[in-house]
Amino acid sequence: MAAPIAIHLEFGGGAELLFNGVKEHHVTLPSQSEPWDLKQLLVWIQRNLLKERPELFVQGESVRPGILVLINDADWELMGELDYQLQDQDNIVFISTLHGG
Amino acid sequence: MCQVDEDYHDGLDRAEVPSVFKKCVKCKEASAAVVIRAGDTFCRDCFKEYFIHKFRAMLGKNRIIFPGDKVLLAVSGGSSSCSMLSQVQEGLSQNAHKKLRFLPGIVYIDEGGVVGQSVDERVRTVAELQAVFRATGFPFYVVPLEQVLDLPSSVVVMAPSSSEQPASAYKEAVDQFLKSNSGSCLNPKDQDPTSLPVVPEAHTQFLQQLIVSAKTLTARHDLLNTLRQHLLVHTARTEGYRKVMLGDNCTRLAIKLLTSISLGRGAQLAQDTGFSDSRYGDIILVRPMRDYSAKEIAYYNHLFNVVSVFIPSLDTKTTEKASIQRLTESFVTKLQVDFPSTVSTIYRTSEKLQTACGSSSTDDSSDRCLLCVCTLDTSGENSSSFQATLTSEQLSQTKYPARTKTDRLHPAPVELESSVPSGSCCSSGGGEDCGEVESGEGCCSSKEPEKTNLKTLLCYSCHLTIKDMSSVEHLPQYILLEAQRRKRRSKMREEISEFLLDDGVCFRVGD
Ligand SMILES: [Zn+2]
Ligand SMILES: [Zn+2]
Numbered sequence: 266m267a268a269p270i271a272i273h274l275e276f277g278g279g280a281e282l283l284f285n286g287v288k289e290h291h292v293t294l295p296s297q298s299e300p301w302d303l304k305q306l307l308v309w310i311q312r313n314l315l316k317e318r319p320e321l322f323v324q325g326e327s328v329r330p331g332i333l334v335l336i337n338d339a340d341w342e343l344m345g346e347l348d349y350q351l352q353d354q355d356n357i358v359f360i361s362t363l364h365g366g
Numbered sequence: 367m368c369q370v371d372e373d374y375h376d377g378l379d380r381a382e383v384p385s386v387f388k389k390c391v392k393c394k395e396a397s398a399a400v401v402i403r404a405g406d407t408f409c410r411d412c413f414k415e416y417f418i419h420k421f422r423a424m425l426g427k428n429r430i431i432f433p434g435d436k437v438l439l440a441v442s443g444g445s446s447s448c449s450m451l452s453q454v455q456e457g458l459s460q461n462a463h464k465k466l467r468f469l470p471g472i473v474y475i476d477e478g479g480v481v482g483q484s485v486d487e488r489v490r491t492v493a494e495l496q497a498v499f500r501a502t503g504f505p506f507y508v509v510p511l512e513q514v515l516d517l518p519s520s521v522v523v524m525a526p527s528s529s530e531q532p533a534s535a536y537k538e539a540v541d542q543f544l545k546s547n548s549g550s551c552l553n554p555k556d557q558d559p560t561s562l563p564v565v566p567e568a569h570t571q572f573l574q575q576l577i578v579s580a581k582t583l584t585a586r587h588d589l590l591n592t593l594r595q596h597l598l599v600h601t602a603r604t605e606g607y608r609k610v611m612l613g614d615n616c617t618r619l620a621i622k623l624l625t626s627i628s629l630g631r632g633a634q635l636a637q638d639t640g641f642s643d644s645r646y647g648d649i650i651l652v653r654p655m656r657d658y659s660a661k662e663i664a665y666y667n668h669l670f671n672v673v674s675v676f677i678p679s680l681d682t683k684t685t686e687k688a689s690i691q692r693l694t695e696s697f698v699t700k701l702q703v704d705f706p707s708t709v710s711t712i713y714r715t716s717e718k719l720q721t722a723c724g725s726s727s728t729d730d731s732s733d734r735c736l737l738c739v740c741t742l743d744t745s746g747e748n749s750s751s752f753q754a755t756l757t758s759e760q761l762s763q764t765k766y767p768a769r770t771k772t773d774r775l776h777p778a779p780v781e782l783e784s785s786v787p788s789g790s791c792c793s794s795g796g797g798e799d800c801g802e803v804e805s806g807e808g809c810c811s812s813k814e815p816e817k818t819n820l821k822t823l824l825c826y827s828c829h830l831t832i833k834d835m836s837s838v839e840h841l842p843q844y845i846l847l848e849a850q851r852r853k854r855r856s857k858m859r860e861e862i863s864e865f866l867l868d869d870g871v872c873f874r875v876g877d
Contacts, residue, residue, distance in 0.1 A: 278445060278664060279676050282683065318683060331699035333664050338410075340665070342401045343388055360668060362445070362617065362660035364695060365681030 269296045270353040274310070279366015280332060280359050285316050294351070303336075304347040306357070322359075331363040392416070400665050403706065410669060417658070417666050421453040422464065424654050430642050431609055431652065432539045433467035438607035439504075440598050441472050443495055447613030448674035449663045450655050454611075455502055472499050472506035473601050473610075475594055479512055479570040480577045481678050494675050509601055512569040514593045519848035521596045524734055525603075525648040576840040583689035585834035586680055588629065592737050592828075593842075595651075602649050614639075614653045617660035617698070620712035625694045631827040633743035636719040645739045659709055735825035736849055737832075743825050823852055 274290040281288045294301050294309060304326055311319050322329055327347060334341040335358040336349055351357075388398045388407055396409030408416060425431055439454060441447040457466030474495055478488035492508055499506040580586045602610050614622070619639045626638055637643045643651040655663070667674060681688070686696035701708040733742050820838060821829055832838060838846070 277668070277676075279678075279682065281676070282678075320685075321683065330703045331660075331695070333661055335665070335668065338669060339399045340401045340407075343398055343407065358668060360664045362664050363681075363699065364618070364621075364691070365679035365684070366676065 267296055267298070267300045268353075270294050270301060270351060270355075272306075272351060272353070272355045272357060274314075275356070275358040276360075277358065278332075278361035279363070280322065280361040282366050283317055283322050284314055290314060301351040302347065303334075303341070303345075303349045303351065303357075306351060307347075328359065329363075331361065333360045333362060334358070335360070399669070400662075402659075402662065403710070413666070414670060417662065418453065418456055420657055421450075421654060422457060422460075422466070424641075424657055425457075425466070428641050428652075429536045430650060431468050432536060433542075434539065435468045435609055436607045437468045437470050437609045437611055437652075438598075438602045438605070439470055439472050439611045440613065441474050441495070441499075442613065443474065443491070443675035443677045444613065445667050445672075445674040446615045446618065446655055446658075446660070446663050448498070449658070449667055449672055450611060450613045451498075451502065452667075452670075452672045453654075468609075470502075470504050471605065471607060472502070472504050473598060474499070474506070474508050475597055476508060476510045477590070477594070477679075478677075479510065479565065479573055480590060481680060481682070483678065491675060491677060498673055498675070507601055507605065508563075509597060510563060510565045511593065511597065512565045512573055513563065514597045515569055515572060515842050517596060517600050517842065517844040519844045519851065521600050521844060522734075522736055522739055522848050524646060524739060527644065527647045572840075576842070579836045579840040580831070580834050581836060582834050583680060583684065584629070584691065585831045587689055587691050588828075588831040589835075590680065592831075595738075599646050599649050599651075608648065609650050609652055612651055612653050613655050615655045615658045615660050615663055616713045617702075617709050619653070619656055619716060620709045621691070621695045621698050623712055623716050624698065625691050626827075628690050628694065629827050630830055631738075631825075634738065634740040634825065634827070635716065637740055639716040640719065645734075656713070735828050736820065736823040736845060736852070737828040738825060740825055819853075820849055822856075823849055 271291065271293045274292060276284055276288055276290075284290070292314070294306070307323055307326070307328065311323055315322060320329070322332070324330065328334060334346075336344045337356050338358075341349065390396045390398050390409035390412050391406055392408060392412040396411065398407035399410045400408050400413050402408060402413075402416075431437055439447070439451055441451050451472065454466065454470050457464075458470070460466070474492075476488060476492060478491060483491070488510075496506070496508065577586050577589060580589050598610055602608070623635060623639050626632070626635055631638060637645050639653075639656075641653055641656060643653075645651075666672065681692055684692055687693055698708060698712070734740065735742055820832055824832060
């Protein structure tokens with residue numbers, strides 16, 4: 266069993282509109298049998314944080330094209346994208362580059 | 367995704383390799399933070415250097431901004447234009463040979479009224495941006511979009527450009543600037559926050575009616591872009607700026623390019639997406655951010671704390687099929703995920719386009735579109751306005767079923783009843799309108815109200831936009847008045863055509 270982990274989430278570029286306009290979220294992910302990865306985090310966000318229009322944030326298993334992801338200030342493309350295994354105190358940022366958010 | 371794959375020949379290993387250890391391709395020491403293009407991974411410091419260099423290189427290569435030029439930065443609050451502002455600040459703070467040498471000012475067009483922001487929200491947004499602007503020390507202007515209702519008709523007339531500056535003039539200007547060392551700083555002529563223009567509610571309502579009168583989101587977008595650009599150009603003129611910098615990045619321009627094609631703006635592509643745009647003559651629009659992708663900008667702003675203010679647009683929270691602009695955006699960004707060179711490929715195409723109407727020598731505004739001020743693409747050489755009408759009529763009836771779907775059965779020619787009482791054009795002292803035209807059928811004798819049909823005054827694409835409007839009565843006065851003026855002019859020209867020696871030479875016979 267992996268212990269619960271506390272992470273920091275940030276939404277910007279208009280993506281925050283889907284979260285009641287709140288940009289920063291400190292969340293604790295419950296313990297589960299295997300370690301948390303980013304793909305699971307997206308599902309968790311969708312179930313617990315997302316207030317409306319999930320299709321404007323996630324598409325398929327990944328984020329909507331045009332939304333950038335940074336893991337601890339690094340491009341998620343360098344970190345394994347959806348397979349990245351979350352660590353306690355990680356900082357995950359989602360920035361929309363789409364017109365109007 | 368592809369970038370990473372390309373580096374690992376065996377894609378299956380991917381998850382196992384801790385890519386955090388990937389090194390920066392430039393310094394080859396620090397670990398990478400950003401993937402720019404396929405394979406190009408930069409560390410934080412090298413990325414910053416690359417980003418800053420690119421801005422200066424873009425301006426240096428094009429040599430449009432002269433030392434000492436007054437340049438108005440159009441800042442919308444979005445990440446791209448705020449990044450542009452930060453790059454100008456960065457450039458002005460550099461030392462000696464790397465220093466930018468122009469005099470910047472900032473303009474913010476407050477569109478809150480048409481995107482459904484309440485008065486309170488608008489005040490809050492403006493206050494937030496003012497704080498950003500004030501920190502730069504540059505003069506700034508906050509202009510509510512409602513002011514577009516008070517524009518003079520001259521906005522939609524191409525002004526003669528101030529003498530062409532030859533390439534050699536650039537170096538002279540640099541030398542002169544260095545010698546005089548003047549203009550190190552403009553006296554910041556801030557707007558006093560308390561004296562911000564008060565927007566009458568009636569104006570906001572009028573503007574809302576105008577936007578809503580366009581039935582499709584596509585047309586609303588187009589209309590809003592047009593009005594915004596007119597206001598930007600007007601502000602630049604009245605405040606004494608000769609260049610306006612726009613924040614369009616290459617992702618945005620790639621989307622704009624494809625959108626423009628879908629909207630029938632093929633003829634205007636070069637002007638709409640190129641580095642510089644001289645359609646207004648005396649004011650040149652410049653796009654210095656066109657080499658940056660939206661991703662680069664978002665990463666830079668995040669990593670180096672460039673403040674931007676999110677402002678809702680017509681697109682906010684709309685689905686990807688809401689408008690042609692939105693659909694194109696989603697098409698490009700989706701393609702970009704699997705084919706990372708999508709944007710740059712489209713963008714390179716735009717670089718190959720030539721400016722079609724670059725330095726049109728004619729000062730006759732009647733060959734310019736009433737709305738977008740581009741050379742009319744509807745009239746072939748020597749074709750009369752009648753032929754232009756036919757052309758656009760045929761095109762809009764037969765070729766584009768996607769558009770006509772929104773139209774009713776009759777292809778409603780957009781017309782308006784002129785509010786000008788008959789004969790009034792003569793009382794204005796003749797001049798360009800009537801002059802001493804002898805032909806009896808002049809405007810003086812026509813007792814019926816003149817009908818202004820905008821169709822012949824618009825390029826193909828603007829014509830489509832206007833067709834999507836329920837009524838042109840909602841258009842601002844400056845556009846309607848200019849339309850009437852042009853109609854009167856072309857009518858007169860037709861009437862005296864047999865007396866003209868050479869086309870366009872002496873149609874002002876009355877003067
Ligand atoms: Zn480096
Ligand atoms: Zn046009």
